[in-house]
């Protein structure tokens with residue numbers, strides 16, 4: 001049986017979660033509790049609904065015009081293993097994957113272990129948009145980010161170079 005993810009919801013054709021039309025997966029459950037969070041309903045780990053990654057992949061495949069898939073929150077890295085599997089399937093049909101996270105890239109690298117799947121999800125994300133939402137640093141001027149501390153990180157280059165490599169999309 002395929003792995004499951006606990007979802008808060010999906011948007012089939014989002015234009016605000018990365019370049020082009022994107023299928024956005026909102027994960028349920030977030031430990032960060034950022035002041036001013038736009039999605040507080042995604043915080044409880046018991047909420048939302050469980051969906052198999054096979055079913056989600058079918059929905060993604062059947063959505064026309066999308067360029068890629070974005071994992072958003074909640075905190076995708078709290079469900080890193082099934083999302084890493086889903087990301088592999090998405091890459092298999094030629095689409096890219098962007099993952100939002102409240103953790104910083106450095107926290108993910110330092111905290112990665114066999115159980116949590118953080119490295120697997122990093123390795124299977126083309127880009128991550130990292131860092132908690134910080135209300136005092138809120139901005140409307142940075143594409144795809146809510147506060148100035150957040151970065152768009154090219155994951156492949158970062159893993160190759162051993163340090164966070166930022167980029168723009």
Ligand code: SF4
Pocket residue numbers: 030031032033034037038039040042073074075101102132133
């Ligand atoms: S990481 Fe994102 S979902 Fe979680 S509390 Fe912060 S802004 Fe909200």
